[in-house]
Amino acid sequence: xxxxxxxxxxxxxxxxxxxxxxxxxxxxxxxxxxxxxxxxxxxxxxxxxxxxxxxxxxxxxxxxxxxxxxxxxxxxxxxxxxxxxxxxxxxxxxxxxxxxxxxxxxxxxxxxxxxxxxxxxxxxxxxxxxxxxxxxxxxxxxxxxxxxxxxxxxxxxxxxxxxxxxxxxxxxxxxxxxxxxxxxxxxxxxxxxxxxxxxxxxxxxxxxxxxxxxxxxxxxxxxxxxxxxxxxxxxxxxxxxxxxxxxxxxxxxxxxxxxxxxxxxxxxxxxxxxxxxxxxxxxxxxxxxxxxxxxxxxxxxxxxxxxxxxxxxxxxxxxxxxxxxxxxxxxxxxxxxxxxxxxxxxx
Ligand SMILES: NC(=O)c1ccc[n+]([C@@H]2O[C@H](COP(=O)([O-])OP(=O)(O)OC[C@H]3O[C@@H](n4cnc5c(N)ncnc54)[C@H](OP(=O)(O)O)[C@@H]3O)[C@@H](O)[C@H]2O)c1
Numbered sequence: 302x303x304x305x306x307x308x309x310x311x312x313x314x315x316x317x318x319x320x321x322x323x324x325x326x327x328x329x330x331x332x333x334x335x336x337x338x339x340x341x342x343x344x345x346x347x348x349x350x351x352x353x354x355x356x357x358x359x360x361x362x363x364x365x366x367x368x369x370x371x372x373x374x375x376x377x378x379x380x381x382x383x384x385x386x387x388x389x390x391x392x393x394x395x396x397x398x399x400x401x402x403x404x405x406x407x408x409x410x411x412x413x414x415x416x417x418x419x420x421x422x423x424x425x426x427x428x429x430x431x432x433x434x435x436x437x438x439x440x441x442x443x444x445x446x447x448x449x450x451x452x453x454x455x456x457x458x459x460x461x462x463x464x465x466x467x468x469x470x471x472x473x474x475x476x477x478x479x480x481x482x483x484x485x486x487x488x489x490x491x492x493x494x495x496x497x498x499x500x501x502x503x504x505x506x507x508x509x510x511x512x513x514x515x516x517x518x519x520x521x522x523x524x525x526x527x528x529x530x531x532x533x534x535x536x537x538x539x540x541x542x543x544x545x546x547x548x549x550x551x552x553x554x555x556x557x558x559x560x561x562x563x564x565x566x567x568x569x570x571x572x573x574x575x576x577x578x579x580x581x582x583x584x585x586x587x588x589x590x591x592x593x594x595x596x597x598x599x600x601x602x603x604x605x606x607x608x609x610x611x612x613x614x615x616x617x618x619x620x621x622x623x624x625x626x627x628x629x630x631x632x633x634x635x636x637x638x639x640x641x642x643x644x645x646x647x648x
Contacts, residue, residue: 316341318375318405319620325366328558328628333366334621335373342409349392351382351410356403356617356638357430358624363557378403381418381429382410392417399429406617406640419595423603425645431611431635432468432598439551439584440468440527441594444476446587447549447580448525452477455519457538458500459483460529460554462490464635467498467610469527474499475601478525482518484511484534486630493633498610512537522546530555536566542577550581558628610634615642 315338322335344350357379362370370376380403384396391412392398398415402408418429431437443465444450456473460466461483470481483494483503494500504514515537524546526538531553538548556564572579601607612632614623620638627636639645 314341315339316405316407317617320373321366321370321376322373324368324372325558327560329363329366329625331621331625336618337375341407344386344388344409346388348409348411349384349387349389349394351398351400351402351408352385352640353380353382353403353406353408353617354397354640354644355381355427355430356620357434357436358620358627358636358638360552360554360557360628362624363628375402376404377401379430379435380404380408381426382408397426399434404620421595421599421603424599425609427611427613427637427639427645428602428609430637431464432471432602432607432609433595434635435584436464436635437468437472437598438587438591438594439465440472441597442582442584442587442590443469443527443549443551444473444478444525446590447582448527448547450476450478450525453479454524455480455482455522456525456527457482457484457515457519457523457541458527458529459534459538460552461485461494461500461503462498462633463529463554464610464632465527465529465551467494467634470494470498470500471607471610472598473527475597475607480519480523482515482523484514484530490630490633498608506534512540515541525549527551529553532556532564532566536568539566539568539571539577539579542571542575544575544577546575546577548577548579550579554628611637613637613639615639 317338320335323333384392384394387394397418400410400415456478458466458469462485480501483500484506491503491505494503502518511533522541522543526548528535528550529552532555611634623638
């Protein structure tokens with residue numbers, strides 16, 4: 302990777318974008334990316350120029366690196382930007398909006414490809430990439446639509462200390478979950494989950510067979526699983542699922558960096574014998590639930606009952622490091638990159 306520009310954010314006449322320059326074989330490195338500086342784009346009639354203030358780096362970007370991301374072109378990703386020059390009446394200067402032209406300091410956007418962000422007293426702007434964004438919506442949909450959580454039901458969550466994992470526990474608790482059981486990648490994360498996030502019990506999946514740890518944590522089984530990892534984690538979840546359990550399969554972070562075909566659970570037929578429902582979904586098909594999430598979550602954030610979990614890395618020049626760090630498990634909560642350490646005051 303070439304060295305990122307030393308001064309960020311970019312000066313008003315230049316913009317910087319990250320390009321992918323090579324396909325990874327296994328775990329990606331910084332050399333698969335390049336920071337490219339160019340002229341600040343000019344908005345045409347019906348568009349607006351935004352300066353990005355927060356970026357989301359996501360596991361699905363790793364999947365896109367295998368082919369969906371074009372090489373030597375700006376990447377896509379969810380980001381929050383502020384309009385700094387507008388030729389579209391729907392996008393007034395100063396407006397804060399969510400769009401998908403991430404991995405760059407500035408972007409030209411059309412009204413039909415952005416969502417203007419509501420402002421809620423006491424709610425930080427960055428929450429719109431975390432609990433109020435696709436991360437929180439994934440957790441909320443997994444619990445309410447896919448798993449159809451009922452009051453008092455016990456829930457197992459994998460990648461429990463990540464963005465979706467922490468949101469699942471916090472929302473699950475407010476939705477009336479019974480015992481919350483989480484798996485995570487270090488002793489420090491395990492302690493954090495029970496001391497701060499609200500999990501009743503958690504375990505480090507490196508410490509032995511996952512199914513053994515899960516059986517010990519949930520000797521009477523679980524009713525619901527929200528699985529972010531796949532493979533052995535999903536196999537263990539099936540193993541401890543009670544009759545008529547539901548498993549919401551959100552993702553498979555355990556296999557994105559592997560060039561081998563994903564390991565399927567070997568006990569899939571148990572779904573039949575115990576009438577277990579396993580269902581995957583994509584959050585993009587549930588945008589109609591976004592307002593419901595706002596209505597549910599915002600009052601709880603404002604009252605302090607719903608905590609926010611995020612690892613915020615400052616500086617656009619750190620976006621590649623933040624992405625690779627998220628894949629390595631360096632985040633607790635949602636991994637977010639902020640343009641400055643005062644980005645939340647952009648509001
Ligand atoms: N279906 C959808 O529409 C949708 C939407 C959003 C996210 N997702 C999926 O949800 C999952 C979580 O996404 P997120 O954005 O919240 O990311 P995240 O959980 O905040 O970050 C990824 C975490 O995965 C864990 N991890 C990495 N490699 C692992 C491995 N080999 N085995 C087990 N854990 C591993 C790491 O934590 P540890 O230290 O604990 O290992 C890391 O912190 C991903 O699978 C993602 O693709 C799906």
